[in-house]
Amino acid sequence: MKTKYPRRSFLGKLSVLASALAAMPFLGLAKASNKNESMENDNRSAVKSIKALGFQWETSDPFLFCVHHEDKYPKGNSVCGPNASLEGRHIGQDFIVKDGWRMYHGDTVPGFPGHPHRGFETITVVREGMVDHADSLGAAGRYGNGDVQWMTAGQGVQHSEMFPLLSQEKENPMELFQIWLNLPRKSKMVPANFTMLWGESIPRKSFVDAKGNKTEIEIIAGPIENEKLPSPPPDSWASDPANNVAVWNIQMEANAEWVMPKTSADTNRTLYFYEGKGLSINGIAIADYHAAEVNPDQNLTLRSGPSGAKILTLQGKPINEPVVQHGPFVMNTREEISQAFGDYQRTQFGGWPWPKRDQVHDRSKGRFARYVDGRIEEKG
Numbered sequence: 001m002k003t004k005y006p007r008r009s010f011l012g013k014l015s016v017l018a019s020a021l022a023a024m025p026f027l028g029l030a031k032a033s034n035k036n037e038s039m040e041n042d043n044r045s046a047v048k049s050i051k052a053l054g055f056q057w058e059t060s061d062p063f064l065f066c067v068h069h070e071d072k073y074p075k076g077n078s079v080c081g082p083n084a085s086l087e088g089r090h091i092g093q094d095f096i097v098k099d100g101w102r103m104y105h106g107d108t109v110p111g112f113p114g115h116p117h118r119g120f121e122t123i124t125v126v127r128e129g130m131v132d133h134a135d136s137l138g139a140a141g142r143y144g145n146g147d148v149q150w151m152t153a154g155q156g157v158q159h160s161e162m163f164p165l166l167s168q169e170k171e172n173p174m175e176l177f178q179i180w181l182n183l184p185r186k187s188k189m190v191p192a193n194f195t196m197l198w199g200e201s202i203p204r205k206s207f208v209d210a211k212g213n214k215t216e217i218e219i220i221a222g223p224i225e226n227e228k229l230p231s232p233p234p235d236s237w238a239s240d241p242a243n244n245v246a247v248w249n250i251q252m253e254a255n256a257e258w259v260m261p262k263t264s265a266d267t268n269r270t271l272y273f274y275e276g277k278g279l280s281i282n283g284i285a286i287a288d289y290h291a292a293e294v295n296p297d298q299n300l301t302l303r304s305g306p307s308g309a310k311i312l313t314l315q316g317k318p319i320n321e322p323v324v325q326h327g328p329f330v331m332n333t334r335e336e337i338s339q340a341f342g343d344y345q346r347t348q349f350g351g352w353p354w355p356k357r358d359q360v361h362d363r364s365k366g367r368f369a370r371y372v373d374g375r376i377e378e379k380g
Contacts, residue, residue, distance in 0.1 A: 046282035046300055048293040053272065055095075057291060060268035061318035062237050062245065064120060064180035064330060068274055068312075072100035073110065073129075073172040076165030080360050081108040083168065101174075106358055110174075111162035113357040116349055117153035118340045119188040119330040121181040121236055123247060124149045125220060129174030130166060130367075134359035135159040136350040137192060141369040142361050146199025148220055152233045154183070156340070156349035157192035164360045177312060179247065181237060184319050185332050190235040192349075196369045198379055203227045213256035215302075222246025222315065224261075237319060245316035252276075252304035252311070260313075265297040269315035278305015 051058060057066040077083040086103070090096070094103035103110045114134075124131065130144035136158035143149055151159065165172040183190075203219045205227055219227055221238050222245055232238040238245035244267045252258065263269065272291045273279050279286045280303045286292050294300060296315065322332045329340040343349070367379035 045284075046295055046298045047284045047286075048295060050286060051291050051293075052287075053274065053289045053291055057272060059179075059314060060270060060293065061320065061323075062182045062243070062268075062316045063314050064182050064323070064325070066177060066179045066272070066312070066314065068175075068177055068272075070175045071097075071102055071110070071163075071173070073163070073165050073174055074099075074101070075170060076168050076172055078168075079108055080164035080166060080363060081106075082110070082165055106162065109162050109164060109358055109360050111358065112160060113162070114158050114160045114352055114354075114359075115328060116156060116158045116344050117328045118156040118344075118349075119336075120153055120183050121233070122149075122151045122153070123177075123179040123181060123220070124151070124161070125177040125179070125247075125249065127175040127177075127249075129172060129176070130164055131176070132162045132164050132359065132361050133159060133194070134354050135192075135194075136348065136352055137372045138353050139194065139370055139372050140359075140361065141194075141196065142365055142367055143196060143198075143369070144367070146202070147367065148197040148199075148202065149194055150197060150233055150236070151194040152183070152190065152192060152235055154188065154190040154192045154235065156343060156347075158349050158352060160354075160357060160359050162358050162360050164363070166363055179314065180330075181245070181316075182319055182323065182330060183235070184237060185321055187235045187237075188331060188336075193233060193372055194369075195231075195233045196377065197230050198367070198377075200379075201230055203229060207258050209257040211255070211257075213253045213304075215250065215252045215256050215258035218249040218251075220247040220249065222248065224248070237316065243317045246313060248313040250302075250309075250311040250313060252302065252309040254304060254306050254308045256304045256308070258302050260300040260302060262299050263296045263315065264317070265295075267296040267315050267317050269294050269296040269313070271302075272312040272314070274310055274312060276304060276307050276309035278307070279303070279309045279311070 059065055075083045105112050125148050126144040133141040163174055205217045205224050207215045223229055237243050270291055270293045273286050277288045282301050324331050324334055324337055326337045329337055331337050369377045
């Protein structure tokens, strides 16, 4: 049965959501606090600008934002929450790292209970840990440890993203990226759906430099050397190769060197240096936990330092359409935003067919996906 919520409950949830989606940043509202260290080189410089990274990472069209979650969760309890005291936490809005972890919007299990989206896509890249998905269309899943979920919100969907702490015997570390990719006007009202890119199907390309040091690239979108990739959702901006969308997670061994090939000049390309020390791009030093916006039409020589480097790369041709964002909705006009709130208040984008807003699947369940069309994938 689909749960219905009274008007007061709806308005309360939207009020919470408006402030709570600090975890899901608002375009143009929360830039990295550190100043933009613009490069003073001429236009031939490989690096256009360098910016420090905050909780949410500033991105360029066609992307809307990226956030990097890293939490050192303790052992789990009987309901897949932390087997630890929640004393001193702002439950429901727990975004301050305490004891190495956060509850986010979760009350008993960390994560993000049911909330709506319209007009864009989410790409959730889970490097470690598990995510439980449930949505208003009746679809569900559990994925992690290298898996990627690519969800097209389109005309509207509610979903929850909970982080079940499955192990009761050992700690449950979690690390993931969530990337918001915009949809063009023509695709903002397509039916919602999601695609799973299971970790074992995601290509990884290795390069070894002259000194024998390796660079490995996890290719989520955008081929390198014509590598065959799983297809993004059909309505995605990334589904057309002409849009040159790429999502690469680059891991460099200590003192490794790799040349990132140039691409078309009308592409936006940014490298996010999220782990390591001593990265340089064409001889320009990049401080740790900084982003470098680069000129796409130049080959880039990346050199890691003695601790190696991990770099997320986002690139794509811009959509070049007006962007109006309010909370969980991203459209082209203010009128469309108002319509989105009205539609959600009236329909709840299909309601919520799950017993709890913070739906967590059975602890014994392995990785799986149950799609809107009834297909089920079991990965164990």
